[in-house]
Amino acid sequence: MHAGTVDAGPGRKNQGSSMSARILKALKKPKARRCAELTLGPVFLVAVWWIAFAGELVNKDLLPSPFATIADTAVAIAAGDMIHDFLQTLIRVAYSIAIATVLGVPIGIALGAKDSVYRSLEFVIDFFRSTPATAMFPLFLLLFGLGDIAKIAVAAFAAWLVIVFNVAYGVMNARQTRILAARSMGASSLRIFKDVIFFETLPQTFVGLRTAVSIALVVIIVAEMFIGAVDGMGHRIIDAQISYQLTDMYGSILAAGAMGYGLNLGLLIVEKTIVHWSGR
Amino acid sequence: MTSSVARVSADGIARVGEDLPHPERRETEPPMPKTSARQRMISIQGLKKSFGDTVIYDNFDIELPQEELISIFGPNGCGKSTLINMISGLMPMDAGEVLYDGQTIKETKISYVFQNYREALFPWLRAIDNIHYPLKVMGLPRRTREERVEQLLADFEIKIDLNAYPYTLSGGQQQTVSILRALVTEPEVLFLDEPFSALDYEMTLFMREQIQKIYLKTGTTTLLVSHDLEEAVQLADKVLLLTRRPTRVAEIVDVGLPWPRTTQVTTDSRFVDIKRHCLEVFWREVKAS
Numbered sequence: 398m399h400a401g402t403v404d405a406g407p408g409r410k411n412q413g414s415s416m417s418a419r420i421l422k423a424l425k426k427p428k429a430r431r432c433a434e435l436t437l438g439p440v441f442l443v444a445v446w447w448i449a450f451a452g453e454l455v456n457k458d459l460l461p462s463p464f465a466t467i468a469d470t471a472v473a474i475a476a477g478d479m480i481h482d483f484l485q486t487l488i489r490v491a492y493s494i495a496i497a498t499v500l501g502v503p504i505g506i507a508l509g510a511k512d513s514v515y516r517s518l519e520f521v522i523d524f525f526r527s528t529p530a531t532a533m534f535p536l537f538l539l540l541f542g543l544g545d546i547a548k549i550a551v552a553a554f555a556a557w558l559v560i561v562f563n564v565a566y567g568v569m570n571a572r573q574t575r576i577l578a579a580r581s582m583g584a585s586s587l588r589i590f591k592d593v594i595f596f597e598t599l600p601q602t603f604v605g606l607r608t609a610v611s612i613a614l615v616v617i618i619v620a621e622m623f624i625g626a627v628d629g630m631g632h633r634i635i636d637a638q639i640s641y642q643l644t645d646m647y648g649s650i651l652a653a654g655a656m657g658y659g660l661n662l663g664l665l666i667v668e669k670t671i672v673h674w675s676g677r
Numbered sequence: 678m679t680s681s682v683a684r685v686s687a688d689g690i691a692r693v694g695e696d697l698p699h700p701e702r703r704e705t706e707p708p709m710p711k712t713s714a715r716q717r718m719i720s721i722q723g724l725k726k727s728f729g730d731t732v733i734y735d736n737f738d739i740e741l742p743q744e745e746l747i748s749i750f751g752p753n754g755c756g757k758s759t760l761i762n763m764i765s766g767l768m769p770m771d772a773g774e775v776l777y778d779g780q781t782i783k784e785t786k787i788s789y790v791f792q793n794y795r796e797a798l799f800p801w802l803r804a805i806d807n808i809h810y811p812l813k814v815m816g817l818p819r820r821t822r823e824e825r826v827e828q829l830l831a832d833f834e835i836k837i838d839l840n841a842y843p844y845t846l847s848g849g850q851q852q853t854v855s856i857l858r859a860l861v862t863e864p865e866v867l868f869l870d871e872p873f874s875a876l877d878y879e880m881t882l883f884m885r886e887q888i889q890k891i892y893l894k895t896g897t898t899t900l901l902v903s904h905d906l907e908e909a910v911q912l913a914d915k916v917l918l919l920t921r922r923p924t925r926v927a928e929i930v931d932v933g934l935p936w937p938r939t940t941q942v943t944t945d946s947r948f949v950d951i952k953r954h955c956l957e958v959f960w961r962e963v964k965a966s
């Protein structure tokens with residue numbers, strides 16, 4: 398064991414978005430191959446869907462034709478009403494993530510900096526991290542009323558916990574050697590935080606950020622379904638179900654999926670650009 | 678444990694090469710002549726360090742000459758890294774005092790090169806910005822920094838693309854960047870902890886030449902931990918041999934071969950004799966327990 402080279406313990410967590418990671422990798426392959434690889438899955442899905450529909454393997458009242466769904470979705474997008482719902486959900490997610498990040502990163506860094514502080518709060522953070530965010534809807538409704546604020550607040554709270562946890566974890570597992578190197582140059586604690594620990598923590602911060610976005614999206618969609626919303630993808634899906642517009646419901650589900658996927662992929666691209674040294 | 682005292686004055690050291698036909702001390706003197714009549718000394722007094730129940734150092738005293746290249750060699754886990762970490766101020770000592778020609782660690786300009794360059798360089802900064810960083814910490818204005826870095830690069834004829842990020846460079850290039858980063862502050866004492874042990878053999882040979890070039894050019898007091906006896910002898914005015922824990926000085930061996938020390942030196946009979954002597958001391962210390 399070398400005094401100067403303490404290992405960072407367990408490998409950095411890398412949950413989620415393995416698919417988008419693979420897509421990102423695929424983007425670097427030759428064009429034809431990658432087009433084929435990228436389209437194969439969706440084509441397969443539509444084929445299975447169509448066989449199930451045409452062969453009447455599933456009750457016709459529950460499953461529309463994939464092509465009718467795609468056509469109706471295209472119309473809904475062109476008419477603008479789906480775009481409106483899509484944007485409303487996106488904006489709510491963006492607000493909650495922005496709040497969670499602004500409040501979460503500094504607090505995570507502060508908690509991680511003092512091992513003893515984090516240890517004493519670990520149980521509380523873990524407890525609320527494990528509590529289903531949706532279980533807190535009633536509480537947040539009491540606090541913030543029926544409007545948008547309550548929805549954003551619940552999502553922000555859930556996302557905030559994940560970010561705090563991941564940032565603190567990242568700070569606690571920062572490589573000691575670089576910190577020592579900076580200290581040996583005479584850097585102050587503040588400088589070490591700003592120039593070394595912040596960057597050391599970035600990969601773990603992004604892991605937290607991606608998880609937080611997924612959680613925030615789930616919370617917002619569910620909130621839009623059941624808590625007095627007038628727009629948003631969650632509202633649209635439940636509305637289509639109630640009014641029995643099957644193609645709209647399926648199309649909206651796909652659109653919500655596309656949003657989650659797109660957010661994840663976007664974040665991954667941002668991460669690869671900013672944390673260019675990760676894993677090298 | 679009895680304390681071990683090994684004093685090294687300009688003349689008072691047991692020389693291994695004494696029976697050999699008077700070796701020239703150096704063919705090439707370092708450019709910084711020892712103008713003061715008095716040899717400047719690193720003095721370590723009453724050093725103590727334990728990890729839990731394991732005593733590493735107990736009343737460890739030693740004096741080492743400055744403006745020399747001193748290598749440190751000893752059994753695995755005897756505390757070589759711990760020693761230079763403590764006397765470079767990276768690690769607190771349990772007790773003891775370290776003075777560089779009367780100055781405390783804090784008052785002395787110290788640079789440290791880590792064994793694991795991958796974990797010591799900042800991968801988010803380009804190589805050139807890594808080299809700039811310690812000067813930035815010192816608060817020097819951009820112009821001054823650029824002049825200093827340029828001078829340094831010119832001095833050592835560096836042929837590395839310094840606009841690259843460290844992780845795109847080879848191991849040897851990365852360690853060179855780390856060494857440049859350590860040198861840019863013009864330290865009074867330079868510490869290197871097994872700086873080449875992560876490099877392949879060819880690169881290691883090349884880096885040994887680089888270290889000599891740096892030492893001969895700057896004359897900086899350099900303490901080099903090595904796990905390779907040949908390297909420890911080749912790259913040193915004096916080899917500090919340590920015992921097993923609790924660690925004492927086994928011997929300080931004066932190498933006294935002319936600089937620069939090419940790879941051919943390692944087959945020179947005087948070199949072989951010194952190395953054999955070091956090895957004998959090493960085995961004696963490893964077996965005595």
Ligand SMILES: Nc1ncnc2c1ncn2[C@@H]1O[C@H](COP(=O)(O)OP(=O)(O)OP(=O)(O)O)[C@@H](O)[C@H]1O
Nearest residue numbers: 398399400728733752753754755756757758759760
């Ligand atoms: N931070 C630490 N905590 C506990 N024990 C330590 C710590 N650092 C070093 N040690 C122990 O102290 C002893 C000396 O360690 P050190 O790294 O200084 O040895 P070394 O001579 O450099 O060894 P190596 O040849 O492996 O580089 C070892 O037994 C090591 O396990």
Ligand SMILES: [Mg+2]
Nearest residue numbers: 399757758759
């Ligand atoms: Mg060591």
